[in-house]
Amino acid sequence: MTGTMVIDKAAPTRKVKYGSISRDRTWALRWSYFFLTLFVIFSLVPPLYMLITSLKSSAEISAATNPWWVFHPTLSNYIELLTSNQFLTFFRNSALVSIFVVTITMLISVPAAFALARMRFWGSATLATGVFLTYLIPDTLLFLPLFKMFAAFGDLTGIQLINRWYVLLIVYPTLTVPFCTWIMIGYFASIPKELDEAAIIDGASWFQTLTRIFIPVALPGLIAATIFAFTVSWAQFLYPLVFTTSTDQLVLPVGIITSLIKGDVFNWGQIMTGALLGAAPPLIIYAFLMDYYIAGLTAGATKG
Amino acid sequence: MVDVVFQPSTVARAGSVRKRASLRTAMKRKSTAAFLMTLPLILLIAILVIYPAFYSLHLATLNKSMQRFVGFGNFEFLFRRETFWLVVKQSCIFAITAVVFKALIGFIVAHFVHNIPVKGQRKWRGMLLVPWVIPPAMSTLAWLWLFDPSYSAFNYTLSFFGVGPISWTGDPDWARFSVILVNIWYGAPFFMIMYLASLKSVPDQLYEAAAIDGANWWQRIWYVTLPMMRNIIAITTLFSLIVTFANFDIVRILTSGGPLDHTHIFATWAFRVGIEGSDIPLGASVSLFMFPILAVAAIFILRDITKRGNEA
16 A cells, blocks of 8 residues: 555656646656657767767877867868769769669569559468568578679679679669568558559559559658668668679778778778768658658558 | 569560550459569569578588588587687677667657657657668767777766776677667667557557556556557567677677677678688578577567458
8 A cells, every 4th residue: 555655656647647737747757858868869979979070180080189079170071082083983882772772672562562462363462471571581691692692693604793883783672672562562452442443443454553543642651662772772781791892883881991991090080971971861861751761660560 | 693683674664565465365364464563573582582591501511612512510610619609699698688678778768759748759759760760880880989999989988987998899898788789779769669659559548547447657557558569569579689680780890790709790700701711601501590580580470460360
């Protein structure tokens, strides 16, 4: 009895909740804000620290002044990187790979999701489950056999795949397609059947039902899937590290790590600038399309 | 291989061509059309996921030059090496600790966000999800710089409290702590967003009923929130366990497995052995040890899916 009394005082309970919106409620709110602030600081320290360091000259960094403050802000790191051919090559490679991968992913997963969501055929249920399971097979399990396969393919046909940026167009879809198909199945399945039945009655073919009805109606899902595919292909690190080595074939994450770190010399101002520029595209997309981003993130699990 | 992957574009384009062509009647049949639409997906998965997965089983039975069949020779070799057991231990410590803390922090933060007025939630959620958005390779570089032994921003800050310089990535125990911390930082927002979505789907009436029955906040969490969120907690944890177990970026960039192989996990060690040491079969054998956890997860998820299928 006394036990419950003590707990009652410590937290907003029945009496409090149905009384006035009282002191305890405001205190709970204040505590929430306090802890949220702590967690936000924890979340934002690394990106902010990137920004701080990127504005410092190497002299200021090696002088070991207060690391949390910029005394002589300079844009020299940005100018140096954005005028360096090497860095621009990394950026171009990354952009090319991501755009192509997003296109390939959509061309594969949208028709497949449509077929799996609407046209029941032999084995379609098993296939839908199988698609989700393949999403769970990690890249770290597949990179060695894939490396060997591409090397053997090069020996067999003379088409060199290893150390070419376009090899990434072949492997990245394995990371993006299963998940995109999975969330598109969810979005397509939620479209009322009457809609496509009406289209069929009006004489539309399956292809027309897909392009005229399903894609426009499920556009939010399509955007979420596109964002997911872009983020994954922009951030992927293991495959480019394994499959590409020459500096003109590297994508941004690998390029920054292998070219800006020379031996034991860490030019931290430039590394942080490169990292920030590399993180910028996903961050910008996130800033403008946060709701789609979150919808894509949660759709995978709530529908699975 | 190239042809296969570029197939999707040809199929999609061919869709319109084929309509006009003689295949028209075949296309009209639902199952043929459906099969053709899923064909690129099936080919992609078969050639670039299923085949390599089995191929790595085969690779694991070859010797270093990949010319001779050695059966379980690679595994016998691994079991005799001390580093291997270090990797097994570290993989388990890393994955379990990181997932537990990610789940806990995600749960707590989701409650705080849920607790504040709806108007401000978007802003806070937006800031809290930033770690998940930044490519992990990029953010780990920032952490590496925060942990830097001589100019470390953390050690600078700690020195004001009289705490001596900590060798964040140089000392085995601190290095383990560091990789786990970075993983928690990166992964906790994912849990937070998942839990927040499922918290919002718990009907208010349940809490009102619980309040009328005199439940305190702990009882409300234990008897209302947790049972309602059970599914999402299970699936998120399982999912995160797989991803964390197979993690590569963070450990590779932060410590490269050092000091003295103390922070190597399966993926980074497989890379070290297979690519840097150019012993692909041995590397494949190492990465195969990630398979059991996958199999267990697959069974649970399959069970969940079939169960839902029956309910629906």
